[in-house]
Amino acid sequence: MSNEQKSGERIAKVLARAGVASRRGAEKLIEEGRVTVNGQKLASPALNVTERDRITVDGKPVGEPEKTRLWRYHKPTGLVTTHKDPEGRETVFDKLPKELGRVISVGRLDLNSEGLLLLTNNGELSRALELPSTAWVRRYRVRAFGKVGEPELNKLRKGITAEGVKYGPIEAEVEREQGGNIWLNVALKEGKNREVRKALAAVGLTVNRLIRISYGPFQLGHLEKGEVKAVPERVLRDQCAHLLKELR
Structure with missing residues (x-):
């Protein structure tokens, strides 16, 4: 060489x-x-x-890399977070404004989940923000059918195994009851595939609505469904410079 x-x-x-x-x-x-x-x-x-x-x-x-950018996107239900779906379903990227160019998601939200999805034009940043070592907390509001008490919530806090997969500590608090459903505030740091749904199923809850409200320091805020908003360069630098040298 x-x-x-x-x-x-x-x-x-x-x-x-x-x-x-x-x-x-x-x-x-x-x-x-x-x-x-x-x-x-x-x-x-x-x-x-x-x-x-x-x-x-x-x-x-493949041209020169553009300046690293990050966007907040309010993902609606009914879209898959992939560039090309083998089943032909509509994707998040089909619905994004064309002027964004090629972007990559930071993690995923499944077909029936909604809320905050971060997008970037830098695959290295996407990877860095997804790593467990980054330890950014993902927060959700979750509606689920069923009942739970402190014993079940403590199981989640200690980490739980569901369908043979070990999940790390999950903070879950009951917000209110609504008929046969309850609303919970859920926070976790791992973000494995369908983690919230599977972990809550393991304590007897069936999730029927899942909304991600924050990812690390970035909030869903008042974004309308389908809306995309760029993270200001100063904020991106403040929050992510320790992850990528080129942001410094």
């Missing part, structure tokens, strides 16, 4: 920073044979590239 190659960056990291996909997503694109470097199709992500290399994805040139 040349000195220039040694001083470059891994191709998946470069694609992530350019907003093509998350680093894992970029590796998948490479495995599918959709990425070329200097006209040669890549078979492995084990390659360093520099600014002199010509990179394409699906035949389209």
Whole structure:
């Protein structure tokens, strides 16, 4: 490997920073044979590239990374958080304003969940904000059918195993009762697949509405359903500079 190659960056990291996909997503694109470097199709992500290399994805040139940006989006129900759904369902990205360009979600909300979804044009930032080590709290308002008392809530606080998956501590407080349903305020730090629904099911609750109201320091606030609002650059720098050097 040349000195220039040694001083470059891994191709998946470069694609992530350019907003093509998350680093894992970029590796998948490479495995599918959709990425070329200097006209040669890549078979492995084990390659360093520099600014002199010509990179394409699906035949389209990958440009220089744009300035890192972050948006708050109020996801409505009925949309899946994926760029391409194998079942042909509408996605979050189908509904976003075209002027946003290529963006990546920070985590996901499932089809029937709503509320705050963070979006970014930087796959490295997306990955950093999702890592358990970042320890950002995700907060939800949840409506569920059933009843719980302190014993069940304590099980959640200590961490619970549901369907063979171990979940970390989940803070849950009953807000009010509504007929056969209860409203809860739920907070957690992991964000595993359908974690709130599965963990609450393990203590006898069936979730029928789930609204994410915050992700770390970022709040849903008064965003209307389907509305997107950019996080001011100063706020992005204040909250995320410790995660990405280029934000400093």
